[in-house]
Amino acid sequence: MSRETALVTADWVxxxxxxxxxxxxxxxxxxxxxxxxHIRNAIRIDWRDDLQDTVRRDFVxxxxxxxxxxxxxxxxxxxxxxxxxxxNWFASYAYWYFKLYGHxxxxxxxxxxxxxxxxxxxxxxxxxxxxxxxxxxxxQDKSIRAFRDDxxxxxxxxxxxDVRSPDEYSGKLLAPAHLPQEQSQRxxxxxxxxxxxxxxxxxxxxxxxxxxxxxxxxEAQGVDLSNDTIAYCRIGERSAHTWFVLHELLGVSNVRNxxxxxTEYGSLVAVPVQLGSEPGSPEGGEA
Amino acid sequence: MCGVTAxxxxxxxxxLSKETVIQGVVSRGGQPVGGAYVRLLDDxxxxxxxxxxxxxxxxxxxxxxxxxxxxxxxxxxxxxxAVRATQGSVVEIQVELPHE
Numbered sequence: 363m364s365r366e367t368a369l370v371t372a373d374w375v376x377x378x379x380x381x382x383x384x385x386x387x388x389x390x391x392x393x394x395x396x397x398x399x400h401i402r403n404a405i406r407i408d409w410r411d412d413l414q415d416t417v418r419r420d421f422v423x424x425x426x427x428x429x430x431x432x433x434x435x436x437x438x439x440x441x442x443x444x445x446x447x448x449x450n451w452f453a454s455y456a457y458w459y460f461k462l463y464g465h466x467x468x469x470x471x472x473x474x475x476x477x478x479x480x481x482x483x484x485x486x487x488x489x490x491x492x493x494x495x496x497x498x499x500x501x502q503d504k505s506i507r508a509f510r511d512d513x514x515x516x517x518x519x520x521x522x523x524d525v526r527s528p529d530e531y532s533g534k535l536l537a538p539a540h541l542p543q544e545q546s547q548r549x550x551x552x553x554x555x556x557x558x559x560x561x562x563x564x565x566x567x568x569x570x571x572x573x574x575x576x577x578x579x580x581e582a583q584g585v586d587l588s589n590d591t592i593a594y595c596r597i598g599e600r601s602a603h604t605w606f607v608l609h610e611l612l613g614v615s616n617v618r619n620x621x622x623x624x625t626e627y628g629s630l631v632a633v634p635v636q637l638g639s640e641p642g643s644p645e646g647g648e649a
Numbered sequence: 650m651c652g653v654t655a656x657x658x659x660x661x662x663x664x665l666s667k668e669t670v671i672q673g674v675v676s677r678g679g680q681p682v683g684g685a686y687v688r689l690l691d692d693x694x695x696x697x698x699x700x701x702x703x704x705x706x707x708x709x710x711x712x713x714x715x716x717x718x719x720x721x722x723x724x725x726x727x728x729x730x731a732v733r734a735t736q737g738s739v740v741e742i743q744v745e746l747p748h749e
Contacts, residue, residue: 392701447701476686476701482724527697529713539689539698539710543668561696566688566722 365573368457368610370443370469372478378441379403385436385492388475389456390446391599399485401445401478405434405492409452409599413459427463427499435492438466445471445478449561449568455602457610458619462507464500470606473569480567506609508592508618510626513552514633517644521591522555523580525604526624530596531557533637537596547628552594553636553646556583560600563607576607587614594620594627658707660739669734672709673742674702675721681706682746685723692716721746 370378378384379402386404388396396406407413412430415422422430436442442465446453453474460468471478479485516522529535533549551557562579563571570576580587591608593601598621605619620627627633634646642649658672671689675682683704689697692715702708712734719730719742726746734740 395701448699476722479684480686480722480724527691528693528695529691529697534713535697537711539712540700541711542663543711543713559695566720566727 363610363613365570365611368469368606369472369570371472372481372483375401375443375445375471376483378443381441383437383439384441384443385434386443386445386471387434387436387456388446389444389452390475391448391452395447395475399487402484402486403490404445405490407434407456409455413456421459421462421502424463424499424501428497431465431497431499432495435495436497437495438498440467442468443471444468445474447475449476449564449603450474451560451599451603454606455599458506458602458605462502464503473567476568505616506605506618508594508620510620510622510630512592512618513620513627516590516592517552517554517634521585521589522552523585523591523593523601523604524551524555524557525560525593525595525601526551526557527559527561528557528639530624531555531559532639538600545625547625548635550628550635550637550646551624551641552627553634553642553644555594555636556585556641557639558583558585558604560595560603563604570607570611573612576612580608587612590616590618592618592620594623596624597621598623658703658709665739666737669712669714669736670709670739671712671717671719671732671734671742672707672739673719673744674706675708675723675744675746676706677723677726677746678748682723685721685746687744688720688722690718690720694718719744 388404393408444453531551536545593604595601608614609617636642636646638649640649675685685702687708688699689710700708714736717732721728721744
């Protein structure tokens with residue numbers, strides 16, 4: 363993977379907006395944003411209603427994903443271009459999710475909805491119609507998804523990257539500051555995790571920094587990019603952004619997104635937790 | 650819609666004793682600016698959160714006590730404001746953007 367195959371510019375989208383095999387998809391945390399307006403020809407995927415199992419905390423099944431994409435009119439050979447608000451957090455999450463189920467040609471619009479709006483590019487209110495397809499997904503590619511039982515053995519041997527804001531990492535905040543703070547889980551971070559907020563990988567307008575800047579960002583924090591890496595945040599969407607940077611833009615292999623993230627880890631019983639601004643030792647504690 | 654109503658979103662239903670709220674309105678020439686982006690930066694200048702303003706120009710953050718910077722992005726404008734927040738209170742901020 364590389365920047366050329368994973369990322370497209372706003373200009374590229376404007377040039378290909380009417381291409382038959384290009385499907386533009388908006389995915390937002392605020393699922394009402396699409397209703398207000400969206401890029402012409404863009405369809406919507408709702409990260410909660412469409413991508414989450416309705417009973418247990420997990421993704422929809424392979425059959426569920428096939429039905430979703432078929433109903434949305436997305437074919438196996440289509441180029442899917444994802445974009446959204448919040449600096450592409452949930453669009454990155456959807457990108458990772460599409461890769462999990464084996465979609466070949468999926469790309470992210472650099473800067474997402476914000477860059478598009480700040481450029482004052484065209485947004486419309488009419489809803490496109492796409493003909494139903496018969497989509498075939500692969501089994502989940504577990505090589506890019508980490509589970510809670512993968513975390514303990516990784517302490518001290520793999521890179522663990524906490525991409526939340528510094529105050530969430532230290533334990534001062536429990537959630538991103540646009541959400542209420544009262545939460546059930548413990549505050550802090552996974553011991554040994556390096557704090558490299560997702561936002562350091564992006565410019566103010568939401569576009570990604572250059573490959574050189576990105577490599578420098580992780581290496582300066584002591585992340586050995588030749589070693590295996592697990593990224594996490596609160597619920598796995600911001601860490602999908604970092605997974606995208608490492609695995610798709612920089613082409614680093616063996617990067618996994620831990621989608622259980624802090625809402626799962628911070629609720630586990632009898633696991634080590636580290637408080638404060640230092641990574642800490644595998645045993646955890648208060649720095 | 651005409652003119653900006655001072656103050657942010659209603660705090661009905663929030664337990665303010667546990668929250669540290671920074672909220673307000675973005676305007677330009679006295680008119681609310683919807684769809685602007687307000688970023689909350691911590692005391693080291695690091696990004697903490699970002700929200701788009703509502704149709705009535707309003708935004709809200711649930712922060713922690715301390716010193717923060719609000720950075721507002723809109724087409725053709727970027728504006729920084731320093732903010733001091735304390736727990737159990739609501740800080741109201743008016744962000745007036747320069748004319749385009």
